[in-house]
Amino acid sequence: MYVAVKGGEAAIDAARAWLAEERRGDPAVPELTLDQIREQLGLAVDRVMAEASLHDPDLAALALKQAQGDVIEAVFLLRAYRTTLPRFAGSLPVDTADMAVERRISATFKDLPGGQILGPTYDYTHRLLDFALAAEGGAVPVAPQATPGEGAMPRVLELLVGEGLMEREVPPEDESGPVPDLTREPLSFPAGRPLRLQSMARGDEGFLLSLGYSTQRGYGRNHPFAGEIRQGEVSVEVEVPELGFAVDIGDIVLTECQSVNQFKGDATRPAQFTRGYGLVFGRGERKAMAMALVDRALRAEELGEAVQGPAQDEEFVLSHADNVEASGFVQHLKLPHYVDFQAELQLVRALRAKALKEAAE
């Protein structure tokens, strides 16, 4: 129960002013610019955009600056901003096969058309603190260049699809209807795969990472391989009504992960591989992989597998994946609960008095 409480205006003003001062830190240190954040803390910017479900690197940089680097607070700021803008349209589905690939690896095939492209990855760094970075103005090594190979870079899983060994992902025949959208309609269960993918694409990375990890440790085991991870720019196209054709409005960076999983087969389907799918804004490889694991785990019922772990429980996953919702409900405990607590206090006092009285008799 909430009761209106007045007072504290002066304290609140003072707290906000102090926060602004703390945010700025030591004034003798130069202030961060948004360009610096966007260019040099790019992975934090990408994470804020992904979890805010709003692609705009400059605004994500501003949110990070305003939130002093608190990612969930920055996500909240960007979500709030999003509600001030009208939605003009939905894009055509992005074509990740046509991505300008900057990284593309497969753990299932060594030799594949287009090859294994490592890209600007942390995978082969030594994870030793680089004290050279502590000194400013150091020389930046020049990335070597080579001649790109001819020919396309097909999705790895399509090679298995061609052989009939991998389930084929086909769109429904009728796509005239709307795409289900959890920002427009409250979630109800069963939600179905499009809403699950939307929820996970904007879900908290830590939550999905832990859930994906739990499937590997046996809570809904499904034997995944990283069939393909690809990262790079894709163009976004929008149908413009007054033109009657789709306009390419620019590029965004995406990371896609397709896992390859076993499927024993059933009465109607032969044994084959199935997949889990992860797609996120920016360079979010860890999250794309976790999302693919959880997507596949959530398909347990569809594929006739026993539902044994939390990662396989659609309602559990989708109800708890959103960090703004989670943060709001956890932090609402800070709001005044003075009256509720008075009631509980009276109850505990009464129970104790009664027990004392009974003991005395």
Place this chain on the structure above:
Amino acid sequence: MTEERRRWLAVLARAPGDELAAAVEGAGAPPCRVVRAAETGLVMVRGRAGGTGERFNLGEMTVSRCTVTDDEGRLGVGWIAGRDKRKAEAVARLDLLLQRPEGALLKARVVAPLAAAQAATREARAAKAAATKVEFFTMVRGDV
């Protein structure tokens, strides 16, 4: 025409706003009316499950758009990623100019160099990616 127009709109959408504004100014714009003033909003970006399957909503992005027209009823349209309304209007004006008889000149003077610069950037990134391509070689038993 449509394919050509799609191509120049894609090039303009990726170009720096300042360069486009300068190009509009330099073109000596003909009488042209704003049908829809430049505004910023959102596009919901969609993906497909597994890359080829059912559609789903990936997340939104900021976009800006603007529509202009001339006395002959041509429409110039600007749709761009991001919140730069001035740029959306510059794209719309250039799109209109490019459809007019004098468009060919503008295409050579503005669109072609922008397209070349964008291609060069793309190729440089592709070349860096190519340098990180793994060349496997098999160890022969006994080799160290």
